[in-house]
Amino acid sequence: CQLGDEELVDWQDHTFIRLDKQKKGPGERGAPLTDADRSPSCYTGYGYNYCASDRISVTRSVNDIRHPECATEKYLRKLPTVSVIFPFYNEHLQTLLRSVHSIVNRSPKELLKEVLLVDDTSQYPNLHGPLDEYIQKEFTKVRVIRAQKREGLIRARLLGAREAKGEVLIFLDSHIEANYNWLPPLLDPIARDWKTVTCPMIDVVDTDHFGYRQQDLGARGAFDWAFNYKRLPRLRSDQKTPTKPFENPVMAGGLFAIHKEWFWKLGGYDPGLEVWGGEQYEISFKIWQCGGRILDAPCSRVGHVFKKFNSAGGAFNLLKNYKRVAEVWMDEYKPFLYKGLGAGGLDVGDLTEQHALREQLQCKPFKWFLKNVAFDLEKYYPSVPPQSFAKGPITSLGCDKCLQGEKFSMHPQIRPSLVRCQTNPVPGSQQMHLGWKREIRIANEDWGCLDLAGHVGASVLLYGCHSAGSTQQWKYDLDKKQIVHHDTRACLEVNSDCQLVRTARCDDTSAFQQWDFAWKNETAIRKLWNYSGSIFDVIS
Structure with a gap:
């Protein structure tokens, strides 16, 4: 199949998929551990049931929950190489290794340049010597980068991005499982337009029993005026082509692919953002307002463990991050956010470099974003909510x-x-x-x-x-x-x-x-x- 001078090919490893589905054992094919121990001690320190995770192979098979037409989709033969970046802090070792194995085993070898594990000063002993020994024994394309001091999720991603050698950066959380043929659907749109950023469909790896299931068929990311992440329905035109990428105003968070040159042209993340929170809004706004676009790729699916709790960050840092994003990118709409957050008088530090970057890239105003990208946001999440009935x-x-x-x-x-x-x-x-x-x-x-x-x-x-x-x-x-x-x-x-x-x-x-x-x-x-x-x- 030809697209101009570009050849389209089937990237799936059919033999691997067939053999993978023959595996037997606890949790294979994404099955839940219905008899998993759910005592409180099994969640301590991680926010999910590590007792269940320990019983599941680090190379377990998953259930192929892609749309049936994804199995016949073809993508450009010439695709860029990738560096997959996993920031982690005190992650459960078995869960972290399963994340890495799923990427290494389910990615075309010629596309996977490297996997970078960015250790943000983890304190658990098995995340040092034992992890290093395992990686040296089992992998050739995986290496660990260790932060010298606690950086937080956002700056840990930046640390990994600076070390990356691939043409495309893919940021993932350290408690995921990639599904089959997850990578080519993310890379094809970027190969056609280097300012396109792509996100996989995020499935659910259950917090309690680690069963892998589909979350839904996708939706468009959005926010309310307290910066709670929200979702808008897919457009009817997108629903007619269920396997094709569709435009997404705001990415969900830490799972996305971006050309390395475009990431750094956009200034990466604002290094003034603390720990985590708000970074998905900053990167989404700047991508759209500065000449790029975000697409969700339905045929790329990645399972994610949604933790019961996450104690990192804190309310003050979150408010500070939100206001830094608003001050740079939201123009006359930022007072609506401040009213919802109660953050109007908060000092967020120096933003000179961020304002200069926006001016240098001649980025569009936030009003343009609301009119052309998140055009139905006000319908579902108005900046001035109507009074209750x-x-x-x-x-x-x-x-x-x-x-x-x-x-x-x-x-x-x-x-x-x-x-x-x-x-x-x-x-x-x-x-x-x-x-x-x-x-x-x-x-x-x-x-x-x-x-x-x-x-x-x-x-x-x-x-x-x-x-x-x-x-x-x-x-x-x-x-x-x-x-x-x-x-x-x-x-x-x-x-x-x-x-x-x-x-x-x-x-x-x-x-x-x-x-x-x-x-x-x-x-x-x-x-x-x-x-x-x-x-x-x-x-x-």
Whole structure:
């Protein structure tokens, strides 16, 4: 197959994939360890279940969860070489080695120039001598770079980038597993345009049992005005070609490929950013505003362990990083961020070099980014959020008690409860909002939203607030006092003993389906009930 003078070829190692899928043992083919020990000690120091990880081979096979058409995709024969950079600090050794093996084993040898492990002054003994001995014995293209002092994730990446010899830099976290043929889909767009940056689809390696599963079919990265990472739906035009790369306003974080010359032309990361946090916004904004673009590559998939906790960084450093990014790249929109963060008066240090870089590269204004790249951000995450339809405690008229929620965690089995109405309930919250996205959120979006992803009669859960689909959308019937779920048309109900909050078929005579908000915008609520247009038309 020819593309002009460039030949397109099948880069897959079919023999390796076939043999890999024949492996047997714990966790092979991405299977979960259902009998894994989940005692608290198995998570200490790592934020994931290292007891499960220890039982799985460092060269385990994964389940091929790519779109079926990815198996027939062809890419340019002439692709650039890569340096894969793994920063790590006190990582679990078995998990780190599995990350490295997955890259070495599932990358075409002629494309993989090197793998660089950047040790940010780890304290665990097995990450020194034993790690060095293992690498010397098992690998020829892997080397360790050790920082002289604690640098943090961002500057550790810079340290690795300065040492890199490949034409393209690929930054990855140190607790990942690459899927089959992950590399060519990332490199092909860069080979065609050196200012293109590519990201893989990020799958999930389960924190508890290390099962490998697909997260979803992809979405476009975004943010709200407190710099919480959010996602926008893929465009309909992109959905028609599920294997083709699509434009992404903001990358998710530390998994991406960039031409080395383009990375340094952009100044790399701002070295004034501390530890971690905000760097994905800085690199994303400067890529787009300074003449490049970001693409997500659906046929490149990398599994990632999402930790239960990450104690590094701290709130002060995070706020400082956010404000440094905003001061340089967000122009007249930065006050909206500062209002959401409460960071307006924070001193973030000298930004002379960052402003000079923007001027030198003649980068576009942030308004251009919002209009041309993240053009639907305001629709989903407006800089000035509309007022809630209703807010305050929600009282069950059948039980004379209030709905109360706990803060959402990564375990989505937390249910709202019904308790005695209180002014300042502890440890949960009775402060509810029927928000402008039709969600019922607890306290604020960080706490979570009422979610019903099941059938009529299913229990209502607390889940992270999102805008994907309509499982978290509700309406309030002022006359019948009923809270109605968008998807199922079922009503929010409490059972007769006033304990379980669930949904049921709407019954106008049941007091257990009647609720009242402490405050309501009755005019907006009535307009919303039968309205299907823009939510802003209802609010205004």
